[in-house]
Amino acid sequence: MAFLACCLYLLLITLVGYILLSVIHSSDRLTIVELSTLSPAIGAGSMGLLLFWASLLGFTPSRMMLGGIGISALAGLLVLKRKNRLARIRSVTADWKGGDWWAFVPLVAILAGFAMIAVNALSSPLREWDAYAIWGFKAKMLVHEALYPIPGDFQDLTLSYSHLDYPLMVPFLTAGAYAAMGTVDDHLGKLVSVYLDLLLVPMVYLGLRWKLQRLPAVCLSAILALLPVIFRYAGVGCADLPLAMFYAGSIFYVARWIDQQKKQDLILAILFSAFAAFTKNEGLVVALMNGLVILGFGIWAGRERRWVGAAAFFAGLLAIDAAWLIWSRNLPHSHEDYGSRLLSSQVVTRLPELKQIVPAMLVQTMEFRDWGLFWIMAGALAVLGLRALARPYVLALWILLGLHLVSYALAYSVAPSELPVLMLVTMNRLLLHAVPAAALLAGWHWAEVGTDLRRSSGGARAARLQRAAGR
Amino acid sequence: LDEPDSDYYVGDDGSEATRQIGREEGLKPSRTKAQAASMNRGRQPSSRRNRGKREKILKKRTRMPAGGFRYLAWGIVLLVLAQLCWLQWQPESELRRGSAVTMKSTDGTTILGPEQVDRISVLAGSGNVALKLVGHAKTNPAYENILEYIYYRSNYALYPRRLYVAPVGRIIKDGRDIMGAQFDPTPQWLQAHGISSVVTVGNDDPGGTVRLNIQQLDPAGMPIDRTGDD
Numbered sequence: 034m035a036f037l038a039c040c041l042y043l044l045l046i047t048l049v050g051y052i053l054l055s056v057i058h059s060s061d062r063l064t065i066v067e068l069s070t071l072s073p074a075i076g077a078g079s080m081g082l083l084l085f086w087a088s089l090l091g092f093t094p095s096r097m098m099l100g101g102i103g104i105s106a107l108a109g110l111l112v113l114k115r116k117n118r119l120a121r122i123r124s125v126t127a128d129w130k131g132g133d134w135w136a137f138v139p140l141v142a143i144l145a146g147f148a149m150i151a152v153n154a155l156s157s158p159l160r161e162w163d164a165y166a167i168w169g170f171k172a173k174m175l176v177h178e179a180l181y182p183i184p185g186d187f188q189d190l191t192l193s194y195s196h197l198d199y200p201l202m203v204p205f206l207t208a209g210a211y212a213a214m215g216t217v218d219d220h221l222g223k224l225v226s227v228y229l230d231l232l233l234v235p236m237v238y239l240g241l242r243w244k245l246q247r248l249p250a251v252c253l254s255a256i257l258a259l260l261p262v263i264f265r266y267a268g269v270g271c272a273d274l275p276l277a278m279f280y281a282g283s284i285f286y287v288a289r290w291i292d293q294q295k296k297q298d299l300i301l302a303i304l305f306s307a308f309a310a311f312t313k314n315e316g317l318v319v320a321l322m323n324g325l326v327i328l329g330f331g332i333w334a335g336r337e338r339r340w341v342g343a344a345a346f347f348a349g350l351l352a353i354d355a356a357w358l359i360w361s362r363n364l365p366h367s368h369e370d371y372g373s374r375l376l377s378s379q380v381v382t383r384l385p386e387l388k389q390i391v392p393a394m395l396v397q398t399m400e401f402r403d404w405g406l407f408w409i410m411a412g413a414l415a416v417l418g419l420r421a422l423a424r425p426y427v428l429a430l431w432i433l434l435g436l437h438l439v440s441y442a443l444a445y446s447v448a449p450s451e452l453p454v455l456m457l458v459t460m461n462r463l464l465l466h467a468v469p470a471a472a473l474l475a476g477w478h479w480a481e482v483g484t485d486l487r488r489s490s491g492g493a494r495a496a497r498l499q500r501a502a503g504r
Numbered sequence: 505l506d507e508p509d510s511d512y513y514v515g516d517d518g519s520e521a522t523r524q525i526g527r528e529e530g531l532k533p534s535r536t537k538a539q540a541a542s543m544n545r546g547r548q549p550s551s552r553r554n555r556g557k558r559e560k561i562l563k564k565r566t567r568m569p570a571g572g573f574r575y576l577a578w579g580i581v582l583l584v585l586a587q588l589c590w591l592q593w594q595p596e597s598e599l600r601r602g603s604a605v606t607m608k609s610t611d612g613t614t615i616l617g618p619e620q621v622d623r624i625s626v627l628a629g630s631g632n633v634a635l636k637l638v639g640h641a642k643t644n645p646a647y648e649n650i651l652e653y654i655y656y657r658s659n660y661a662l663y664p665r666r667l668y669v670a671p672v673g674r675i676i677k678d679g680r681d682i683m684g685a686q687f688d689p690t691p692q693w694l695q696a697h698g699i700s701s702v703v704t705v706g707n708d709d710p711g712g713t714v715r716l717n718i719q720q721l722d723p724a725g726m727p728i729d730r731t732g733d734d
Contacts, residue, residue, distance in 0.1 A: 159660070190673055
């Protein structure tokens with residue numbers, strides 16, 4: 034019964050996401066992969082924020098609250114249906130060419146990996162230290178007490194180890210599952226973690242498919258899904274993979290916005306950036322970087338609309354995350370408090386630490402037991418498809434990845450803990466956050482390798498040329 | 505599924521690249537620059553945007569045949585895919601390790617499994633719990649990790665009850681802080697904080713196993729009897 038309740042909760046999340054997606058892509062026809070990836074991802078981010086806002090008003094997650102959200106979602110669905118504005122599945126998809134059938138081989142590997150992760154996750158309680166000390170602990174707190182007035186536990190320094198100032202997306206989504214089940218069951222509660230973590234793969238696939246044919250896109254997605262570090266952290270109840278998933282969505286739509294300037298892409302970039310910022314503190318940094326890159330490319334292009342895009346991005350980000358930023362500003366910061374340290378003079382005085390950090394990061398990318406040959410492959414594909422650097426969106430993604438890694442290196446340099454120990458424990462997780470950018474870059478560079486890839490898209494291009502000739 | 509963005513393969517400026525592909529597909533080669541530009545979502549080529557570099561890079565000739573690069577890229581990707589499958593097949597892989605934990609329900613990373621620590625919440629009664637260190641646990645740094653683990657895990661399992669390892673207000677971020685607190689609460693303190701049990705951790709034998717002892721208290725904060733021992 035509890036399992037069914039948890040599944041219904043995930044269904045509700047997907048429904049909320051589908052409605053929002055329909056509002057953004059009004060009446061558009063989307064591929065089945067877009068619908069089945071974006072709906073749960075947008076739904077998860079929105080549900081986490083909804084539960085947070087409700088908690089600020091004094092309501093803890095409960096079945097009644099979820100029922101209310103469900104009824105509102107159904108009403109929204111009916112209204113959109115009557116206005117014929119629901120996003121629909123595109124019935125005519127790209128042709129399956131002879132070689133595309135090979136895509137089932139890596140697809141089976143992806144699904145087998147997913148099944149193993151789900152079985153492992155659901156058959157044990159929270160075991161990862163961060164999962165129960167930070168995220169699971171807060172989920173219990175949130176289902177028990179509303180955030181207004183501020184619960185004493187959030188100001189109790191003996192609980193400093195749980196990083197009282199960490200964002201609450203994952204704890205709220207887990208608390209929602211506990212509320213739906215009517216009990217705190219961390220075996221089944223990990224279903225939420227599995228659901229969020231595994232979305233990373235289709236999210237990256239969406240970005241790869243933008244430029245790549247089906248077979249290479251599935252192969253790269255399979256490489257992502259089979260990374261040992263994914264198996265290490267998927268389904269354990271931590272926030273690293275949800276952050277990577279939201280980050281993947283944000284950088285993909287930032288790149289598409291830079292390339293195409295469609296408002297839907299900008300809205301999705303804002304949403305995913307805001308969700309990332311509410312998932313982990315690192316998310317706020319990458320969200321700001323996304324905005325800066327949009328701004329930078331707007332200035333470079335010298336177009337008014339791109340200025341507007343950057344302004345809209347920052348305004349949207351602030352509007353969505355304002356409640357969190359205001360509520361959390363008085364929470365006791367942990368001894369790490371990277372935000373303050375990165376804004377202090379320590380950044381300059383401890384720059385020499387980079388001599389130790391940068392080589393350690395490079396060595397970590399070569400750690401076969403964590404990454405296989407993933408980073409080497411990404412580098413090789415980038416070299417083979419070097420011409421892709423001429424594309425502004427590829428350049429933008431390189432800048433985003435560079436800023437991301439630089440920010441992490443600087444964070445290490447000001448860390449209060451013993452650096453070698455800290456890097457040993459956290460480096461693979463932090464690089465995991467950057468994996469979506471590396472995977473997308475590998476794919477987008479690969480799309481530029483050789484001329485046959487151009488010919489392979491000839492069907493669609495020919496149709497486009499003929500339409501243009503007809504006009 | 506979506507087609508890749510077809511514009512990607514069109515020379516942005518109606519250049520030779522565009523016309524060449526058009527000829528390959530049997531289309532009229534008389535496409536004008538303006539028409540080609542209109543296919544690129546109406547954007548005129550902007551020298552300011554790329555300062556001519558983009559076209560230059562796109563038209564750049566390479567010595568190796570393009571098909572060779574393509575096969576090389578495929579070779580790299582398939583090699584990595586095969587290597588990752590092989591890695592997951594290894595006995596020490598994350599996949600196997602996860603499965604082993606699931607099957608055996610033990611945690612190889614700690615001396616005490618979560619189930620054992622979670623017993624504290626069952627044996628501790630209905631109130632809060634205090635942790636006291638005895639013997640070598642007070643000073644031996646080897647105990648730091650285990651103390652940290654017991655504190656984090658027990659607090660999670662006990663919630664909304666609490667495990668106190670230090671006076672309220674003291675910052676506890678790891679096992680060293682727990683040791684440093686030298687927590688030795690008085691019966692009055694125990695009573696005031698609703699403590700119903702005291703867990704003692706430690707061992708007089710420096711090489712011995714970690715011992716957890718749970719003692720229930722009466723409402724006045726005085727020991728009743730010994731109720732659990734691991």
